[in-house]
Amino acid sequence: MHSDLGKNVLITGANRGLGLAMVGEIAKNYNVDRIFACCREPTKAKDLIEVKRKYPIVNIIKLDIQNDTTIKAAVEEVKKILGHEHLNVLINNAAIFENSLDEKSDGSFETPERGYFNRHFDVNITGLTMVSGAFLPLLKKASAAKERALLINLSSTLGSINVALACQTLTNKNIAYCLTKAAVNHYTHMVGTYLEGTGVIVACFCPGWVKTDMGTEIAELTIDESIPHLIKTISNLTKEKNGGYYTRYGEVIPW
Numbered sequence: 001m002h003s004d005l006g007k008n009v010l011i012t013g014a015n016r017g018l019g020l021a022m023v024g025e026i027a028k029n030y031n032v033d034r035i036f037a038c039c040r041e042p043t044k045a046k047d048l049i050e051v052k053r054k055y056p057i058v059n060i061i062k063l064d065i066q067n068d069t070t071i072k073a074a075v076e077e078v079k080k081i082l083g084h085e086h087l088n089v090l091i092n093n094a095a096i097f098e099n100s101l102d103e104k105s106d107g108s109f110e111t112p113e114r115g116y117f118n119r120h121f122d123v124n125i126t127g128l129t130m131v132s133g134a135f136l137p138l139l140k141k142a143s144a145a146k147e148r149a150l151l152i153n154l155s156s157t158l159g160s161i162n163v164a165l166a167c168q169t170l171t172n173k174n175i176a177y178c179l180t181k182a183a184v185n186h187y188t189h190m191v192g193t194y195l196e197g198t199g200v201i202v203a204c205f206c207p208g209w210v211k212t213d214m215g216t217e218i219a220e221l222t223i224d225e226s227i228p229h230l231i232k233t234i235s236n237l238t239k240e241k242n243g244g245y246y247t248r249y250g251e252v253i254p255w
């Protein structure tokens, strides 16, 4: 059992896709006491409820990252469950990518649709920022107690200005998603710089192109080819990597 994730880990968007897989991977292979698996609709999260049945360390928490009331309530619920313990890892995983491969997407250069852009920005960057701000005091308490403290953001190579792949695959399809992931990268670098020396380590990662609802079935990788590597890399994160942008293997991705 690995143990470098501390004792308490929180993951957003944990009811399906990569978030659900992270819960299973950590519960199975890491020596943690609790996983706070957050999702919008706990009673409908069938697969997550199944994982919780197998691994009772999983706590299912209601959290819609577009809704400040649920963010506040989630912080209170997590604090209550933690008691005198600390939150060691926050993984900002929840995101949207509407009509990712659709030529007629409302995220095109010619016919951008305001609501479409606003939804992507609200979930993928504003929501992520709100959740990070809300849980940051708990991470800081962990670092003050000399415990592991990690703030992890799920990004994508589609957010890289330098990686040509991004342009080749998605030109004129959904630029909104790419812009929000570039914002996630910038946020990661800024908050990493802000927290430098506090003991909280910040980083963003691309999991690879993975077969999920978002990645679609034509993606390159299975979940098993991505998530175990990603979680291992996160668990091995050192302060030298603070504020950076990495692949699931920990290789630097150019901004």
Ligand SMILES: NC(=O)c1ccc[n+]([C@@H]2O[C@H](COP(=O)([O-])OP(=O)(O)OC[C@H]3O[C@@H](n4cnc5c(N)ncnc54)[C@H](OP(=O)(O)O)[C@@H]3O)[C@@H](O)[C@H]2O)c1
Pocket: 012, 013, 014, 015, 016, 017, 018, 019, 039, 040, 041, 063, 064, 065, 066, 092, 093, 094, 095, 096, 097, 123, 127, 154, 155, 156, 157, 206, 207, 208, 209, 210, 211, 212, 213, 214, 215, 216, 219
């Ligand atoms: N799959 C890929 O190829 C790939 C590649 C690069 C990066 N990523 C990144 O990896 C992360 C996970 O992607 P995925 O493939 O697992 O996506 P996914 O299968 O579409 O799952 C997205 C998750 O985010 C949740 N979510 C969406 N809006 C939310 C909100 N307002 N509040 C709370 N949760 C919300 C969804 O919950 P609901 O079920 O309630 O909608 C779902 O649990 C994302 O950040 C994505 O950008 C994925």
